[in-house]
Every structure is written in structure tokens, then in C-alpha cells.
Amino acid sequence: MPQVANIAVSILFDGLAYAMFLFITSVGLSVTMGLMGFVNLAHGAFAMAGGYIVVTLTRTLGIDFIPSLVIASLVVGAVSVLFERGLYRQLYKATDLEQVLLTIGLAFMAIATFTYFYGPIPKSVPLPTWLEGDVNLGFRNFPTYRAFLIVLGTVLIAVLWYAFERTNIGAKIRAAVDNRRMAESVGINVDRLFTLTFALGSGLAALGGGLAIQLLGLSPSFAVLYLVLFLIVVAVGGLGSLKGTLLAALVIGVFDTAGKYLLADAGGFFVYAVTVAVLLVKPAGFYGRE
Amino acid sequence: MAVSDSVTTANRGQTRERAAEFILKRHRMRAAEALPWLVAIAAFFIVPDRMTFGSQVLVMVMFALSLDLILGYAGIVTLGHAAFFGIGAYTVGLAAARLQWSEPISGLFAAAIAAGIVGFLTGWLLLRYRGLTLLMLTLATAIMLQETGNLRSDISGGYDGLPGLTFKPLLGIFDYDLYGHTYYLYALATLAVVFYFVRRIVYSPFGQALTGIRENVRRMHAIGSPVHWRLVTVYTIAAAIAGIAGALFTQTNAYVTLTVFDFDNSAKVMVMLILGGTGRLYGAFVGAAVYMVLEDYFSKLSPAFWQFGIGLLLVLVVLFARRGVLGLFESFGEYLAERKK
Numbered sequence: 001m002p003q004v005a006n007i008a009v010s011i012l013f014d015g016l017a018y019a020m021f022l023f024i025t026s027v028g029l030s031v032t033m034g035l036m037g038f039v040n041l042a043h044g045a046f047a048m049a050g051g052y053i054v055v056t057l058t059r060t061l062g063i064d065f066i067p068s069l070v071i072a073s074l075v076v077g078a079v080s081v082l083f084e085r086g087l088y089r090q091l092y093k094a095t096d097l098e099q100v101l102l103t104i105g106l107a108f109m110a111i112a113t114f115t116y117f118y119g120p121i122p123k124s125v126p127l128p129t130w131l132e133g134d135v136n137l138g139f140r141n142f143p144t145y146r147a148f149l150i151v152l153g154t155v156l157i158a159v160l161w162y163a164f165e166r167t168n169i170g171a172k173i174r175a176a177v178d179n180r181r182m183a184e185s186v187g188i189n190v191d192r193l194f195t196l197t198f199a200l201g202s203g204l205a206a207l208g209g210g211l212a213i214q215l216l217g218l219s220p221s222f223a224v225l226y227l228v229l230f231l232i233v234v235a236v237g238g239l240g241s242l243k244g245t246l247l248a249a250l251v252i253g254v255f256d257t258a259g260k261y262l263l264a265d266a267g268g269f270f271v272y273a274v275t276v277a278v279l280l281v282k283p284a285g286f287y288g289r290e
Numbered sequence: 291m292a293v294s295d296s297v298t299t300a301n302r303g304q305t306r307e308r309a310a311e312f313i314l315k316r317h318r319m320r321a322a323e324a325l326p327w328l329v330a331i332a333a334f335f336i337v338p339d340r341m342t343f344g345s346q347v348l349v350m351v352m353f354a355l356s357l358d359l360i361l362g363y364a365g366i367v368t369l370g371h372a373a374f375f376g377i378g379a380y381t382v383g384l385a386a387a388r389l390q391w392s393e394p395i396s397g398l399f400a401a402a403i404a405a406g407i408v409g410f411l412t413g414w415l416l417l418r419y420r421g422l423t424l425l426m427l428t429l430a431t432a433i434m435l436q437e438t439g440n441l442r443s444d445i446s447g448g449y450d451g452l453p454g455l456t457f458k459p460l461l462g463i464f465d466y467d468l469y470g471h472t473y474y475l476y477a478l479a480t481l482a483v484v485f486y487f488v489r490r491i492v493y494s495p496f497g498q499a500l501t502g503i504r505e506n507v508r509r510m511h512a513i514g515s516p517v518h519w520r521l522v523t524v525y526t527i528a529a530a531i532a533g534i535a536g537a538l539f540t541q542t543n544a545y546v547t548l549t550v551f552d553f554d555n556s557a558k559v560m561v562m563l564i565l566g567g568t569g570r571l572y573g574a575f576v577g578a579a580v581y582m583v584l585e586d587y588f589s590k591l592s593p594a595f596w597q598f599g600i601g602l603l604l605v606l607v608v609l610f611a612r613r614g615v616l617g618l619f620e621s622f623g624e625y626l627a628e629r630k631k
């Protein structure tokens with residue numbers, strides 16, 4: 001295969017795997033922000049917590065990687081409800097600034113707590129043997145783990161799409177994102193809906209955090225380092241839009257990967273340039289409501 | 291309605307007088323306003339060996355003051371204010387390292403102009419957006435500047451920065467000393483000038499218009515206020531002041547690295563301002579001083595402990611003291627006044 005095509009395929013493949021991680025982690029943030037307009041900068045902390053739970057389950061308790069991911073998502077999803085009920089609830093009507101401050105305070109506390117227990121050095125997880133090495137797709141080899149990410153991401157997208165577009169709860173969520181007051185007046189309990197989506201979104205973030213360990217490495221600074229990318233995906237995609245989040249994750253994932261392949265020194269520049277370009281033209285993102 | 295109308299007409303002259311009196315009263319210097327300056331001068335004599343740290347505090351006060359103009363008065367929520375601090379810091383740093391332009395005071399002017407130009411351009415472009423979009427755009431601006439610096443590390447020195455800068459003696463007379471005495475007084479004098487300027491702005495009709503925009507944009511549009519240009523103007527001014535703070539930062543430290551553009555730097559200055567109290571000028575003084583002293587003490591003890599503490603502090607401020615430390619004092623004063631009655 002010629003060199004150029006080879007690199008292009010690598011960029012697309014790695015970019016796709018990265019996009020899946022971004023989508024899984026950000027989609028909950030997008031929906032909760034769309035529902036309540038709540039700026040949650042602690043979302044990255046939920047992802048980081050999920051990652052560390054997976055580390056403990058696999059390393060200390062010897063549980064397999066896949067069950068660990070599921071347990072971590074459930075635990076973080078459940079714990080997030082406590083935060084939502086106890087703290088977030090009080091600030092739904094507050095200004096952007098107050099929400100930013102509260103949640104960044106929580107993120108700082110989470111980083112400090114996890115630094116205290118796990119130390120600042122990046123962690124790794126033992127993968128099952130079937131996820132290691134390369135997989136041959138006929139014309140060339142690809143890393144198995146990234147292929148697994150792409151498959152898992154695709155399955156999750158299908159499930160979420162079905163839940164969002166074809167179920168009763170999905171219809172209620174879409175209605176509440178579109179017009180919260182109207183949804184409430186036709187008898188939809190938006191508060192409970194929000195708690196539910198918040199738990200689901202945090203659980204998915206934890207799953208993303210667990211998946212990220214092998215892909216990006218996991219240290220306490222993860223909570224803030226990647227938060228910016230999640231926020232970019234949400235802003236570029238448009239608040240509360242599944243389609244938009246997916247499209248944004250793909251664009252950001254592929255551009256970021258391409259930047260790192262082609263211009264290692266200016267890796268970060270591409271993503272931000274794309275973000276600014278999109279937001280200047282479409283301030284509410286790809287599928288956001290203007 | 292007719293009755294109240296006639297009452298208004300009869301009292302119009304009196305009302306005007308009272309309004310003018312009210313505005314003048316707010317504008318007038320109060321005795322208590324001398325307090326932070328006295329503290330700053332007292333610090334010079336009480337802890338003369340900590341003057342390098344003292345200069346850092348003054349720099350952060352100025353940085354927080356510039357943020358107060360746009361966040362506290364105009365209500366613009368930004369996550370990228372470090373961009374202007376960084377531009378100022380690098381203007382002075384690059385001028386000294388690459389152009390041998392190491393005269394400090396002209397450096398401050400150059401930094402203010404450079405940061406002001408970037409502030410004007412980005413403000414003109416970005417201030418038509420609100421909410422999350424504006425947050426992301428301001429954040430992206432700062433990171434793009436950082437990445438540009440990283441890309442041209444042959445000029446900027448990259449993440450290793452520009453170490454060992456030397457500056458000419460102040461006014462050609464006062465040289466840099468080991469304990470940073472000269473630079474402390476220099477930073478204090480600069481802060482005083484900047485503060486006087488900011489205070490004038492805040493109490494001017496322009497400042498009142500900014501508060502109006504913060505409180506109710508639609509109404510300001512309705513009464514014909516040029517909202518966008520007002521915001522761009524104050525954004526440019528705040529950027530220039532942040533640039534001066536950045537320039538002072540480089541001059542007092544004698545080095546600068548690309549970390550000045552960090553998201554952490556933008557977040558830190560916002561935390562300081564919130565801690566002190568927004569929209570009240572002296573919030574920047576209290577917040578920056580309290581934050582820097584606490585950080586100096588606790589981060590030596592344990593960095594993780596400090597980070598946890600600052601996080602907890604933020605949560606508590608948002609939940610219980612939304613107007614900051616100064617707001618707490620005010621509430622306490624009101625409470626005492628109530629009890630007296």
C-alpha cells in the first residue's frame with residue numbers, strides 16, 4: 001500500500017476510535033446541559049472516577065476488564081445521583097458563573113482526593129488477551145483495542161439512538177430539551193427525567209474513563225485535561241443533540257488525530273482552530289437550537 | 291396615575307439633586323479605601339525578606355482587577371483571560387530576550403498596547419456570543435495562543451520559556467535587588483495608577499452602562515445603548531490591564547514560560563476574584579491576597595491538600611457566600627445595623 005494511503009487509513013482508524021471515546025464520554029454531558037442548561041465542569045471528574053474504579057477492580061480485586069467497566073459505570077452512575085440531588089439541584093436557576101465555580105470546585109476536590117489515594121503517576125490496566133495485539137482486517141493490521149472501541153462505540157450509538165428516538169422516555173427527553181416549560185405543563189416530570197439522564201450520562205462518562213486508561217493513560221489531571229475536549233464536543237455538536245454530539249466527536253477525533261500525526265508540534269492547535277471556526281459560523285453548534 | 295405624575299413634576303428638581311448627590315456619594319473616596327494601600331506599605335516594612343512574593347501578590351491583584359472590570363461589572367464570563375496576561379508577559383519577555391529592549395516602564399506600555407490590540411480583535415469577534423459558546427471561544431483563544439507559542443519555540447522558547455531575562459534599572463536609577471524591594475514598590479506604584487484609572491471608569495457613566503448591560507441586556511438595547519461596542523471597549527481595557535499585569539509578572543520573575551497561557555491561570559484569577567467578591571473593586575485585593583497567602587502556606591504543606599481546600603472553598607462560596615469575603619463583611623455590617631435599630 002502506498003505510504004500516503006497508509007497514513008490516511010491510520011488517521012481515520014485512530015481518529016474513529018478516539019471519536020468513539022469522545023462520544024461515549026461527552027454524550028451525557030450534552031444531554032444534561034441541553035435539558036437543564038447546567039454547565040457541569042465536574043463531568044471529567046466522573047470519567048476519572050470511573051477509570052480509577054476500573055484500576056482498583058482489575059489490579060487489586062483481580063476482576064476481569066469488561067465486568068469492571070460495567071461495575072464502574074453502575075457505581076459512578078449511582079453516586080452521581082447523590083451529587084445531583086444534594087448539590088446540583090440547588091443551582092439550576094443560578095447563573096452560568098456560579099455553576100462553573102461549583103462544579104470546578106468539585107473537580108478540584110476530586111483531583112486532590114484521587115491524587116491522595118492513587119498518587120500522581122499514570123495508571124494502566126491489565127487487558128484480557130483477546131484485546132491485545134493486532135487484528136488483521138484483510139488488507140492490513142490494526143490494534144485490537146482500538147477496533148474494539150470502534151465496535152463498542154457503534155453498538156452504544158445504536159442503542160442510544162433507539163432509546164432516544166424510539167422509546168417513550170427518549171421522546172420525553174427530546175421534548176424537554178426542546179421546550180422545558182411546555183414539557184412540564186403536559187405532565188412530564190422533568191426533574192426526575194433529569195436525574196435519570198444525569199445518572200446515565202455520568203455512568204457513560206465512567207465507561208469512557210475506563211476505556212481511556214489504555215488509550216490515553218489515566219492520572220488525576222485527566223479530570224480537567226480532557227474536560228476541555230468534552231466541552232468542545234458538546235459546544236460544537238449542539239446542546240442536547242445526539243446526532244450533533246456524534247458528528248462533533250467524529251470531527252474533533254479525526255482532526256485531533258490528524259494534527260498529531262502530521263504536525264506533532266502543533267497537535268492541539270488544529271482542534272481549537274476547528275472549534276473556533278465552527279462556533280463562529282454556528283454559535284449553537286451543528287444541531288443546536290439557535 | 292395623574293396624581294403621581296404631578297408629584298413627579300413638582301419634585302423633579304429635588305429628585306435630580308438627590309440623584310446627583312447619591313452618585314457623588316458613591317464616587318467619593320472613603321477613609322476605608324486607604325486600608326489596602328496601608329497594608330501593602332506596612333508589608334514592605336514588616337516582612338522585607340518576602341518582597342518577591344509580595345510583588346507576585348500585587349501582580350495577581352492587578353490581574354484580578356482587570357477581570358473584575360469585565361466579569362464583575364460587565365458580566366462577561368470568560369475562561370480565557372490568561373490570554374492577555376500571557377501576551378503582556380511575552381511582549382516584555384520577547385522584547386528583552388530577542389530585541390534587547392529591556393527598559394521596564396516602556397515595556398509596560400508596549401505590553402498594554404499589544405494585549406489591548408488582541409483584546410479588541412477577539413472581543414469584537416467573540417462578544418456577540420453568550421453562554422457556553424463564549425466560554426469555549428475564550429478558552430480556545432488562550433490555548434491557541436499557547437499552541438502558537440509552542441509551534442514557534444525557536445522564538446518563544448517553548449515550554450522551557452525565556453529564562454534569565456535582565457531589565458534595565460528603573461528610571462535609569464533604581465536597580466533590581468536580591469530581595470525584590472525595588473520591584474515591589476514599582477509594582478505597587480503601577481497598581482495604584484491602574485487602580486485609579488479603573489475606579490474612574492467604574493463610576494463613570496460608561497461604568498454605569500456596563501452594570502446595566504450585566505443586569506439587563508435587553509433593556510439596554512431597548513434604550514439604545516450601543517451594547518456591543520461598550521462590551522468591546524471594556525474588554526479591550528481589561529485586556530490591556532491584564533497585559534500590564536503579565537508584563538510585571540515577567541519583570542519581577544525575570545523569566546516567563548508558556549504556562550502563563552494555561553487554563554489553570556484563567557481559572558485561578560477567577561477563583562481569586564470570586565473569593566474576594568465581584569463588582570466591588572476591592573474584591574480583587576482581598577481575594578488575590580487571601581488566595582496567594584493561603585496557597586503559599588498550604589501548598590508547601592501538601593499540594594493535594596491545597597487543591598482539595600481550594601475546591602471546597604469554591605463550593606462553600608457558591609453555596610453560602612455568593613458575594614465573596616467582602617460580601618460576608620457587608621452582610622455582617624448590615625446585620626449589626628439591623629440590631630442597632
